[in-house]
Amino acid sequence: MNISDRPAGKATRMRRAVMFASAALCAAALLFSQRAALSSEAPVAIAPPAVDEPASGAHTQTAVLAGGCFWGVQGVFQHVRGVTRVVSGYSGGEPGTANYDTVSGGRTGHAESVQITYDPGQITYGRLLQVYFSVAHDPTELNRQGPDHGTQYRSAIFAANATQMRVAQSYIAQLDKSRAFPAPIVTKTDSLKAFYPAEGYHQNYLTLHPDSPYIATYDLPKIENLKRMFPDLYREKPVLVTGLAQ
Incomplete structure (x- = not known):
């Protein structure tokens, strides 16, 4: 047997194991930092919609939007002035499949969504969409956001009425025409059939x-971007949802 072919001694094997473990940790740290850098990139500044909902005497309206994991989208809109309630949930599928375990399979037709209740006297539907497109998610990613893949993470607007549909479709056309993003917008517009609140542990x-690695990497930068890009809309204290069963 050649000296080089001899089995490594215990100390040598231990050193090699430590080296391999260190290399793996370094690679993981590099990947994490790269993802963090990507998630923290400055969002695209976009113009407000040319077409918006008309003024009305209503004090409350609702909007349902989907843009990846609902944790971050809910968190963003909870910091927007004029918004009174934001609930994480599911939309696009049947009531019997509106639960996290089933939706996570990607075959239910549901998208992780948020239901936003707002005062149209303080903020319009169009302005909510401006935040949605520029801060809350990347509207050019098809069936994914960041590390999350599947149709349940698609970009979708569930319009509650003809006015919301018109504003949403007009705004998408406006943004595409102006080439506001480096790639075409893939956001789909669908008529809202129903919204189903998610389990209580997903709320807020x-x-x-805030110390969750996922939240710190992918979602907290969105709050900072909201504060920086929309100082007139940003509110420091989030409006938290209460009253949903755990």
Whole structure:
């Protein structure tokens, strides 16, 4: 047997194991930092919609939007002035499949969504869409956001009425025509059939778990971008949802 072919001694094997472990940790740290850098990139500044909802005497309106994991999207809109309630949930599928375990399979037709209740006297539907497109998610990613893949993470607007549909479709056309983004917008517009609140442990997740690596990497930068890009809309204290069963 050649000297080089001899089995490594215990100390040598231990050193090699430590080296391999260190290399793996370095690679993981590099990947994490790269993802963090990507998630923290400055969002695209876009113009407000040319077409918006008309003024009305209503004090409350709702909007349902989907843009990846609902934790971050809910967290963003909870910091927007004029918004009174934001609930994480599911939309696009049947009521019997509106639960996290089933939706996560990607075959239900549901998208992780948020239902936003707002005062149209303080903020319009179009302005909500401006935040949605520029801060809350990347509207050019098809069936994914960041590390999350599947149709349940698609970019979708569920319009509650003809006015919301008209504003949404007009705004998408406006943004595409102006080439506001480096790639075409893939956001789909669908008529809202129903919204189903998610399980209680998903509500207020960003606020309750700021130290979660996922939240710190992918979602907290969105709050900072909201504060920086929309100082007139940003509110420091989030409006938290209450009253949903755990």
